[in-house]
Amino acid sequence: MKxxxxxxxxxxxxxxxxxxxxxxxxxxxxxxxxxxxxxxSLDLETGKFGELEVAAxxxxxxxxxxxxxxxxxxAATSEKGGKGIPNGGVRAYQINRxxxxxxxxxxxxxxxxxxxxxxxxxxxxxxxxxHYGGExxxxxRLNQAGELxxxxxxxxxxxxxVDPKRQTKPHPHxxxxxxxxxxxxxxxxxxxxxxxxxxxxxxxxKEHSYWTAAPGAxxxxxxxxxxxxxxxxxxxxxxxxxxxxxxxxxxxxxxxQTVQTLPKDYDGKGNTTAEIVVHPSGNFVYGSNRGHNxxxxxxxxxxxxxxxxxxxxxTQGDHPRFVGMDPTGSIYLAANMNSNNIVSFRVNQKTGKxxxxxxxxxxxxxxxxxxxxxx
Numbered sequence: 228m229k230x231x232x233x234x235x236x237x238x239x240x241x242x243x244x245x246x247x248x249x250x251x252x253x254x255x256x257x258x259x260x261x262x263x264x265x266x267x268s269l270d271l272e273t274g275k276f277g278e279l280e281v282a283a284x285x286x287x288x289x290x291x292x293x294x295x296x297x298x299x300x301x302a303a304t305s306e307k308g309g310k311g312i313p314n315g316g317v318r319a320y321q322i323n324r325x326x327x328x329x330x331x332x333x334x335x336x337x338x339x340x341x342x343x344x345x346x347x348x349x350x351x352x353x354x355x356x357x358h359y360g361g362e363x364x365x366x367x368r369l370n371q372a373g374e375l376x377x378x379x380x381x382x383x384x385x386x387x388x389v390d391p392k393r394q395t396k397p398h399p400h401x402x403x404x405x406x407x408x409x410x411x412x413x414x415x416x417x418x419x420x421x422x423x424x425x426x427x428x429x430x431x432x433k434e435h436s437y438w439t440a441a442p443g444a445x446x447x448x449x450x451x452x453x454x455x456x457x458x459x460x461x462x463x464x465x466x467x468x469x470x471x472x473x474x475x476x477x478x479x480x481x482x483x484q485t486v487q488t489l490p491k492d493y494d495g496k497g498n499t500t501a502e503i504v505v506h507p508s509g510n511f512v513y514g515s516n517r518g519h520n521x522x523x524x525x526x527x528x529x530x531x532x533x534x535x536x537x538x539x540x541x542t543q544g545d546h547p548r549f550v551g552m553d554p555t556g557s558i559y560l561a562a563n564m565n566s567n568n569i570v571s572f573r574v575n576q577k578t579g580k581x582x583x584x585x586x587x588x589x590x591x592x593x594x595x596x597x598x599x600x601x602x
Contacts, residue, residue: 250601251553252327254282254291254300259591262287266327267588268601271557274571274584282329283320289594290344295351297373298322300329300597303345303356315342315358317367319375324602333375337365348404353430355411357399364399364413368430380431386418389442390464401448406456410478414446414460421446421460423478438471438480448502454509457532461503461514466495468503468514470532484533488514488523501548507556511579515547522550522561524579540581543570553598562593569593
């Protein structure tokens with residue numbers, strides 16, 4: 228019998244230990260009655276879901292995010308309070324990656340109302356929350372243990388745009404930190420801006436610059452390319468995606484391209500976009516259409532950073548408010564809020580195309596999904 232050398236064994240052990248887990252926990256925000264956070268397992272090879280269970284009850288949240296290195300889940304919440312008292316909050320939960328259980332570990336007020344989107348900085352030193360129904364954006368400091376600190380920094384947004392129903396005042400809807408954590412970008416649907424705020428070492432934010440979208444575009448969410456300072460803004464009202472370049476020295480955004488998310492033969496009536504996702508490789512971008520109920524899939528040109536449409540894949544449900552991808556880029560999920568289901572798709576690593584796995588998870592009004600590696 229041929230024996231494996233100690234060096235070869237060490238290499239095999241290293242390679243095996245570095246492989247992604249075959250299963251992930253998914254945590255699902257469900258602001259139904261009662262509002263809860265669900266959990267289920269997800270098999271990354273088959274796209275099959277495990278049993279749906281309540282992980283945290285009595286929590287009104289629409290968007291969540293996880294700490295980049297610690298097993299902590301953060302939820303942007305609406306808290307119960309008296310009339311005229313800001314109801315925005317952030318709750319923290321310790322994650323047991325073996326059992327999937329959540330243990331409450333903190334609550335901090337955002338000192339604003341109508342919390343919407345939330346994101347943790349890549350360095351894990353801060354998180355940001357924007358308030359579609361409130362006045363602006365709040366940044367909260369995190370200590371080394373990922374604990375919420377009472378110190379907050381706030382900016383009140385200004386301005387309006389051309390839509391007489393949706394853009395009479397600011398409506399901050401999506402936040403994203405730059406790779407170096409020095410800038411916070413906020414998509415404001417109400418004033419057609421992507422705001423750029425400077426972030427200091429204590430999670431303080433201040434106004435720095437902004438990019439203006441086409442009148443009536445309505446920027447909803449922004450996200451970064453995983454390897455470049457390229458930003459993708461999905462614009463809710465005119466069903467477009469804008470590709471932007473961030474100069475990390477000046478903090479200025481420059482538009483590279485804007486593309487439609489709908490087929491040319493679709494009249495666009497009744498459609499609004501929702502979520503934007505980039506494949507971990509950086510080679511593909513995905514944006515969801517509510518109304519057309521599809522995912523627009525694009526390839527990314529590595530030299531020009533421009534997008535080319537690949538396909539429109541039906542989400543197999545109504546109103547895909549959230550779409551997301553596991554950290555390995557293997558499985559793509561479409562959370563269809565109005566049809567109460569989450570559908571899994573296999574991602575073709577060469578073409579970026581989506582293929583339904585045949586697996587569906589029934590969930591009441593799924594609003595957001597967060598992936599956590601299962602131990």
